Every structure is written in C-alpha cells, then in structure tokens.
Amino acid sequence: MKVLVTVAEVAEVEDKFEVSDDEIAEQYLTYDLNEWDDYAVEEAVQLSEEEEDVEVITATIGPERSEETIRMTLAKGADRAVRVWDEAIESADYLDINSKADLLAAVVEEENPDLVLSGVQSGDKANGATGVSLAQKIGFEWGAVVNKLELDVDGGVATVHRELEGGVEEVTDIETPAVLTIQSGINEPRYASLRGIRQAQRKPLDVQTLEDISLDADVVESPLAQTSMYKPESESDTTMWTGSPEDEAAQLADLLRNKGVVDA
Amino acid sequence: MSDVLIVTEHRRGELRDVSFEMISAGRELADETGGKLHAAVISGDVDTFADQVNRDGVDAIHTISDGEEFNHDIYTQALEQLANELDTSYVLIPHSVNGLDYAPAVAEALSLPLVTDAVAHSFDGTLEVTREQYGGKVxxxxxxxADRAALTIRPAEWPQADGMGEADISTFDAAIDESAIRSTVTGFEEAAGGDVDISEADVLVSIGRGIEEEENLPLIEALVEATDATLSSSRPVVDNGWLPANRQVGQSGKVVTPDVYIAIGISGAVQHVAGMKGADTIIAINTDANAPIYDLADYGIEDDLFDVVPALIEEFGGSVPDM
Incomplete structure (x- = not known):
C-alpha cells in the first residue's frame, strides 16, 4: 500500500512585525512544517507501522528552503519525498487553491497512491481547501476534518470520525482510494530521533519541475489576485493593568473581589 | 445581473445558525450585483427547512430532497446541477466543517475560482473578498x-437575517448518481464527556499555547484552587493531550458564558473566540499586545504569565508550587 501525504512548509509571524508593500518582510518570518501536516505525517507513519508493506511518500510544493522541513518528515518515518518547484511556480503572482491542487494531482497521477492524507489547513494561508479540491480532481472519495481513522485495507474502507462543531463527531465510512484531511489532535506527532535524522539524509528527495510532471506553465495562472495586506484595525478598548507583576495581580484580584466571585 | 446562490446547513434535524447568516452575506452581495438571492436546502426535511429559511431578503428557495443527513457526494452533485440550471454567478457556502467537506469539490465541478473563509466582500463591477492570514495577524x-466565483463565508461574521420572507419555494429535481456516493454517515458521537461541565462555571481560568509545557500545568492548577475557579483551555492544550477534551473552549469544544473568563497565554484565534465571547468580563494575560484576544478583553495584563500567575496565587493566599 502506498500512502501519500501532502505537506507544506508554512511561515509563522513574530509577535511584533510590520507589513510593507502588501507583504510581511522576511525578517519577521520563521518557517516550519505545517502543524496539521505534522499530524497527517504521523498518521501515515503509524499506518506503516501497523500494516504490512506500506510506503509513505510526502509531497510538497516549495522552494529549496523547504528541504529542511521535508527532511524532517523523512526523519519522522516517511520513506521518500517529492518536492515540486520551478521558475514558473516561483514567479507565480498568486498560487491559488486550484493551482496547488493541480500540481498535487499531477504528483498523485505519477505515484498512484491508495490513500492521500493532507492537513485540514495551513497555518499561514488557512484556505482549508486543497485536500478536497485535489480529491475531486483525481476522482478519489474524500473526508474533511478527520480526527480518528481506522483503515480496513482489504475491505477498501476508511472509517473516520469527522470533527464537527460543538463537540460532535460524525462517523463515516469512506471508500478508498480516498483523500482525508487530518485535524490536529488526531494523534501525538513524534519527535524525530537522532537515528531518524541520520537515516533521513539517505532517503530519496526528488525535485520535480512542471515539465517532469507533465504540466504547462499556465497551471500556476490564477483569476485571483491578492491586492492588499494590512494589519487589522484594533477594536480593542481593553483597560490595561500595568506595573510590576505584583501590582498587576493586585488589580486583577481587586476586580474579582469587587465582583464577588472569589472569597479569598 | 449576477445572481447569488447560498447554501444552508442543518444537522440532526435542525438548521444551524450559519444558515441565517448566509442570507445576510448573500443579500449584501446580491444588492451590490443587482441580482437575485437564491437559497438551496438539501437533504432531510427540506419543506420544514425551506419555511424556516424563508426570511427577509431571500428571493427563491430550492429544495432538493435526496438524502437525510449531510453527504458531500449528494451536496456536490446537487449544487453543480442547481448552479448550472440557475446560471448563478456566485455560490456562497458556509466555512463550517461540513462546508469544508464540499465547497472545494463544488468549485472544482463548476470550474469556479474559490476564495475561502471570507470575513467581508464587496462588489463594484469586480468582486473583492477580505480574508485573514497568519492566524488573524493580517x-x-x-x-x-472573473465573472463567477465560489466563496466560503466565515460563521458569526454576518448577522442572522430575520423577518418573514416572500421567497418562491420550489422543488429542484437533481439527478443524483447513486454510484458516485462512496461515503456513508453511520452515526454521531459526542466528544469525551467527563465529570466537569465548564459551561456551568462562574469563573473560568483558561490556558493556551503560552503555557508552553505540560510541566507548567501545576502552576495554573494552584491558581484555580486559590480562586475556586474552574480550569478550561484553548485547543492546542487539548491537542497536546495535557487536558481532556471536555475542558476545551471554542468552536469544536464548548461554548461558555461565565461571569469572568481569565485567558492566560491564549492568543484569541477566531475558533476560540467563538466559544467565549459571551463571557461577562474577559481578562487577558498575554505578552503580545497585538494578540486578537485584546480585541474583546475588558482588562489586560501585557506581561509574562510566569511572573503574573505566581503573584496572583499569593494574592489569593495560595501556595506557589515549586517549578
């Protein structure tokens, strides 16, 4: 069985940052494996430990910088990785959901996996849509926001819990091959071991251009354009308590006492 | 004339509030495009739902009776056919867990560009959509x-439409290909219960990612004990397995309305805010003055929780645990 996990490297913004020319300057950004994808990788690696003959492949759309993050998924137990990138993607004005799903669909066609796992959303763009869009493109069944997965490999059914709002979970049987978008909390992602990190250096990481996956450059064209980025205007009218931690604590305590919600 | 189609949402026999918010979001856009507002009601008791959705601003309601509970294969097929039949320009779908399960497929089936999690939109010949990134920081x-698009609409951003409507209600016969339905809902389960009901508490001390490590929990527990409060948390704490799911406040956890909510090391992501914005008094302790939690906090302490919490414990006569 082949499990393909789509993983993204995401940017995290520091507490204090500036937006200039409709983007956040590089100095305020740090890059890491997308939190939801970390859970998806863990779910795939656990499957490979429970079932016979499971190959786990991670697929990433990302520049060379993202190879460190991709190596991390290999160190955690993925067998090999594919990174899609070239000049056309690099120079795209706005890589939209449709383009990303097209790129990943081309990788899926090459790899022909039985199961695709994808994080529910990315921490930076937070579209929450690539996985299901991909499923529709490749004709796989799918399930979004999965927080429990039991796979019946021979029966070709994934029994999943989908995490709905308000503490309710939907139990659904999904025919495979399928794309499942994985919710945080489904498992406890492991840390990479030193041995895993060493092994990861020797695992294959193939870089593929658009040409390699039989796509034309127009795949990254979009009818969408991001025309501005700004910090939202603060709606804050918070009364700030200041002073030493003891002063601040005393003011908070006074409020609770005045409200009569504490006896102490 | 660019018509707008909104999709309503129900679960276990009840329309969800977001359905009425969709009417407001859809009406706003239809007013700007000069088009009609259509609403789709799919699966379950569609006649009852249609009557309930018939509120001020809706021009036409289309019922599609295939299926009982939500199934994304039925929704995708039905909406593809309905949008084509009506020739609508804009399809608006809730940015809910179920919306995430079919909106991208509908956009793909209709070859529409998709913009998700819209918090505002405006149309002046061209559609512009406002959405957040980086956890609401920008x-x-x-x-x-393009002349056409699909949008998902963030819940609780638009008001719920009210007032009786005068919509034409009609049945739409979708040709559902049963062989393409390859997923089946077999039931529902409530997330972990437990002995504590945080929605009953008068004072909640709530912790988030800022707590950093499980080893720091005793510090917060000491504060909870000293103030006779109840302990709750935001999602990351539960995801890490540090607290059980019944302590989680937010969209996927519990909605709470305590007298006092003390948010410690919680940034205030939209999913969390959905669960606690109804608290009487909100107090935030967070080092990041730009954190969204300060958009709704009544009082704030912009300081390190590991300095403030011990001081608070002592203020209430408790003992600070050795860390």
Missing part, C-alpha cells in the same frame, strides 16, 4: 478577476 484583499 487581513488581505483578494480580487476576483
């Missing part, structure tokens, strides 16, 4: 350089 404007 907003962006997405310009749709």
């Amino acid at each position: 907003e962006t404007t997405i310009e749709v350089e």
